[in-house]
Amino acid sequence: MMVRLYDTQAQTLRDFEPTDPANVTMYVCGPTVQSGPHIGHLRAALSFDLLRRWLAHRFGRVTFVRNVTDIDDKVLANATVDEPWWALAYRMELEFSHAYAAIGIDAPTYEPRATGSIPQMIELIDALIERGHAYAAPDGSGDVYFDVRSWAPYGALTHQSLDAMEPAADADPRGKRDPHDFALWKGAKPGEPADAVWTAPWGAGRPGWHIECSAMSRRYLGGEFDIHGGGLDLRFPHHENELAQSTAAGDPFARYWVHNGLVTVDGQKMSKSLGNFVLATDALAVRDPLVIRYALGAAHYRSSLDISEKAFDEADAALDRIRSFQERAARVLDADRVPATDLPHEFVAAMDDDLNVPRAIGVIHxxxxxxxxxxxxxxxxxxxxxxxxAVAAMLDILALNPRSERWQTASAGPSATALDTLVQTMITQRADARAAKDWAAADRVRDAIAAAGITLEDTPDGTHWSIDGK
Incomplete structure (x- = not known):
């Protein structure tokens, strides 16, 4: 059996053969931290967390890099006098890290900030200028652009012809030779913060967005690595431009391109103008983090995912069925036995088939x-x-096991304790009524418990309760 992944550039499923079978290398574009995370950010990060987990299971080691874009036009625009750009970026970065950790997304092997790799970006830009694929604006502004017409393969990722593309809108066009040329370096402008400027051979300024990822992936993974990931919306222009500038500089760059699908809300595209953004903090305030992880991971990573209250409710019910079975099984099995960790063949086949998590979850159920x-x-x-x-082994791969310490700790709290206390009190009342042969009272308690969506199971060692039963 072999892992197969859909390669966006090849537009087909490919057998995954890492450069080093003992160490898969993977770079994923992380957030631009101008504001806090929404549910789409969580879905994207979770998609690659699941891929990383499966590749680690199959190959043993994954070096996983996810960057933080902490210098960008949007970060500068959202800064205030009371909160400078670097303080805003750090605060938002912490919000992302907290939200990721809350739904069980493991920290990357390395998580570099763009501002920590400015010298490497300057070095890469300098190499592109020397090779004739970039130029400094002749007006002395300090801007540097990638010359798209100097690189014949430009458009290879998204299979577009250059003349059919929209002009690049990532920088001031004041010094461009061609409207499609994109910014590698942005010369300093009046009114911009003095601490958002770095010295470079062609003039003081700051890096363009695209050069950041090329420089950071090269720094942490080398000029060639196995997988480049990100959201479907990053294919163009961001990933197209990364591919062009890195290969023009002489790097083989990414061997596989993997993109996750986008998120809709109640059937509509998530949009600030529609006011239908679901912020991560809002979702985590009202939903169990494990439920959020299940709901966001249950669709195939390449498909669009519609998020609604119904989707969360269905995830909650599915987890309750799993939890109920685990609790029932635990009551009849020896607690000291050593569990088997073998994965069912059907589960492995699903995960090897382009990370087919929906089919894998079907095997669990x-x-x-x-x-x-x-x-x-x-x-x-x-x-x-x-x-x-088998259920536990499969859930552990997906980090969805309700009985794992991660989720036991997350779910423990005053609400859970209060609910258990109330239900146990009603179970005692029912037992007392049955002992007194007051069947009507016992039935009233049973019916009240059932009306709350709670199922009772009478066993030789007592009565146990669960939500939604099996």
Whole structure:
């Protein structure tokens, strides 16, 4: 069996063969930290967290780099007198890190800030000028542009012809030879903060957006690496320009291009003008982080994902079915046994097939159903243990296991404790009524519990409750 990934540039599924099978190298474009994260940012980061986890399982090691763009026009525009650009960027970076960690996204191997690699950007720009693929604006402004017509393969990622492209709108066109040329360096302008300016051979200023990722990927992974990832909206112009400038500088650059689909809200494109942005902080304030992770990861990473209250409710119900089975199985299995960690063949096949998480989750629920059937039938514990261990192993790969310490800690709190106390009190009242043969009272308690969406299971060692049962 071999991992296969959809390569955006090749526009087809390709067998994934890393340069070094003992160390997969992966670069993903991280956030521009001018404002806090929304649900689309979480979906993008989660897509590559899942890919990283699977590649680590298959190959053993993944060197994963995700950058932070902390100097950009938008960061400068959102700064204030009371909060300078660098303070705003750091505050927003912390918001992203908190939101990522909350839904179980592991920190990257390296997470460089753009401002930490300015010398490497200047070096790369200098090399492009020497090779004849970039030029400093003749007006002395300090601007430097990539000369797109000097590089014949320009457009190779998105398969567009140059003349069909929109002009580059990432910088002042004051010194451009061609409207499609894009900024590598932006000369300092009056009114911009003095601490947002760096010295360069062609004039003081700051880097363009695209050069940042080319320089940082080269610095941390070398001139050639396995996977370049990011959102579908980054293919053009950002990734197209990265590919052009890096290869024009002599680097082989990324061997596979992987892009995640975008997010809609209640069927509409997420847009500030429509006011339908779902901020990460708002979602985390009202939803269990594990539910958010499940909801955002349940669709195929390349598909569009529609986020609604219904999607979160469905994720919540699916997790309750898993949790209920795990709790039932735990009551009949030896707590001291060593669980098996083998993954079902069907799960592995799904994950190897372009990270088909929806199919993999389907395999998990098939094992939950078969495990519940075995429990209902009072089957030999060996069969129950097989289902429980397979479910746990698959959930652990996806970081969706409700019984893992990560989520046990996250879900523990005053609300959970209060709910358990109330339900246990009602269970005691029902038991007392049954002991007194007051069947009407016992039925009233049972019906009240059921009306709240809680299922009771009477076993030889007591009554246990779960939400939504199986």
């Amino acid at each position: 098939e094992h939950v159903r078969s495990g519940n059937t075995a429990l209902d039938a009072g089957t030999d514990p060996t069969e129950i243990a097989g289902a429980a261990d």
